[in-house]
Amino acid sequence: MQFTLNGKRVRVDAHPMARLLDVLRESCGLTGTKEGCGEGECGACTVLIDRAPVNACLVPFAQVAKAHVTTIEGLRGRHPLQRAFAELGGAQCGICTPGMILAAVALGPRPSTSAIKTGLAGNICRCTGYSAIYRSVQRAGAHARVRR
């Protein structure tokens, strides 16, 4: 099946009902997408499908035919959110971080505090109490503004 993965057209052979999470981790070798619960509650497996955040553990592979899928590897370590999470304590143990960052990417460049809280409500972090995540998203937004 063909789809676009992190900007590149790829062809992957996998069962159409396989979880997108497993296809990404096992068939594509992209282990940055994490599994925390396997039932769409924790958000650790968040990826973007056509720019919308989804839980990859709930998506059958067939669903991404011809779609654009972005995983944490697709940000290439260069997204302002990535630097901000590393610097401001948004990442502690790091297991929720890839999903959290992708969910934050989907919020756009300068989300309000309430938009951040609502937009990240599907991503559980057990380390930070979220405050440092808000600071990271806000700082990244500020950088995005400066860069324009």
Added chain:
Amino acid sequence: MLRKDGLEKVAGTAKYIDDLTFPNLLHARTIRSTIPVGEITGIAFNFDTEGFTVVDHRDVPGRNIVALIDDDQPCLVERTVRHVAEPILILAHSDRRRLAAADVRIDYRPAVPNYDPAASSVSFKSVAIDKGDLDAGFSAADAIVEGEYRVGSQEQLYIEPNGMVAVPADDGRGITVYGSMQCPYYVHRALTVLLGFPSERVRIVQTETGGAFGGKEEYPSIIAGHAALAALKARRPVKLVYDRVEDMIATTKRHPGLIRHRTGIRRDGRLTAMDVDVLLDGGAYATLSAVVLSRGVLHASGPYRCDNIRIRGRVMMTNTPPNGAFRGFGAPQTQFAIEVHMDRIAAALNLDPVRLRDRNALRPGDTTATGQRMGADCSAREVLREAVKRTGFAKRRKALAGTNKGIGLSLFFHGSGFTGAGETKLASKASLALTKRGARILVANTEMGQGTRTMLAQIVADTLGVAYDDVEVNAADTGEVPNSGPTVASRTCMIVGRLLERCALEMRDRLAGLSPRAYLRRHGPLVVTKQYEKPPEMDWDESTYRGDAYGSFGWACDVIEVEVDRDTWAVRPIKLTTVHEVGKAIHPTLVAGQIEGGTAQGLGWALLEDVIMRDGRMVNHTMTTYIVPTTLDTPDMDIVVMERPYKHGPFGAKGVGEMPIDGPAPAVVNALRHAGFDLREIPATPEKLMSCSSR
């Protein structure tokens, strides 16, 4: 200061156990008991076992125990089952689908389970602390206030479930285990006992660990044992990674507790007698229960001065899966009780809760229940006064009176490092190796999000006088690093950080002004190792529970405002302020992260996290049904860090990892009392609020 593991984590390139693959890998699955107590009468395999590796207790080459404190827990059940989800068999196969489909039938002769710790006849540990003359204290009192307080269990809910990969040596007489863990040397010891291998034939390597909170302190020894047994039998690498449900059902949780207080008090608010009884539910095996109880009772009289104290504690066996380490380790349970009790005393005597605490708070020169004399870094009154001032507590309390909102506070402390003689017995060693540009840290302490690598590297860089980027941190690999002790008990910074500070001081002297490169050229390699030395003034008697229970304490005060929904009875935390005195914040961002994260976890325990057991089994064993705080459940937090240096901590630092979880629950319940709810237990779910409503 960018955290050492920061860029890999945000890039998604950091490797956790489930991200690793090995050639010729088998996957493993644990077959567990489905009854709480009884005898196994038969095991039947309802599948073609061809191609499977099947491991049972007879495959244990050494002793079939999980070596920790008591040797009561088998690694694999032999005949007797003591709890649901007890491991009986390990199956391994290369194909995960076939592995999952394998159907094993186990027959039992069930016995009668006991889930009530008060009715249990088996005690894992009891502790008695006595100070002064309790009867005289009660005689001197103008009033006596009694209370009974209950705390629920709690699941650590690290987002990365437990997992291990075991790789056997070619000759079958050695093993390397990789995995998610807090304490590589705990796993190392457990495997040498289980496998009967000499210590150099067992190597344990921590992989990036996606949260732990105590939940990866002792249980990893079991998983590592299972993976190792399967790997040795199959002569192939074996991966054993739990899914969420298995992790919730089988692994350790916080000890539920029942704490009773009887307190004598004078009209002016002075405490004259404190009689405390602590009962913890240990579950089916001893694990770390004895030490959890110890820390619990040592914090049970709170950060208060009182001349006459009696504390009795016991932790009992029941037929639930064993309870174990969880951030705070007994202290959140007992400090919940004393802090809710203090507000009830204030109400009973019509005293102001702040003044009651201020009057009785420990100050330098006072002694605790064990007779430990407080040093200059005793900051109970300072954190209380700062928190009250910062929040305008008295004013807010007046303003919110009679509304569906309430404001409450808690004053608490937390001992840093192992209890009593624990650090002396551990005798931790840390090493520092000179490198061309700086130094390499060799310790067994693990990074699990809290910032171990970063904070230790800062201590070394600043002491040695090299750049932070030129200090490397070795993997926590028992083949390479000395045993610097477990990463628990808020000890890593204060104890291990201090060891490394001493290593760096000696290294700086040995360098005598030479650059590392020049030294290595002239003198060859340099490794400095230091071992823990007890501060000379510290004195602890384990048999009487008298003396210095901890090297030092951190101090903190939480103030929280909550709102009760009049229709749903749900409690929403609105705003939390906390003042933490931590000696010295080596890395302020990391310290804030510990305080904010621990506080959120404490709020979860207070309001949302309800471990529901039925017939000895956790029934809400998914993240859909066991609710932890999300962004929308977590209030804005105002964090204040105070620093009063401890002379034996690196740069004055004390511990900070656990303390934040001690305070939120009593502060919430006190805020609810202010809003009109006489609640004495957590979690404060809508059902409990409804049933205790005084309106």
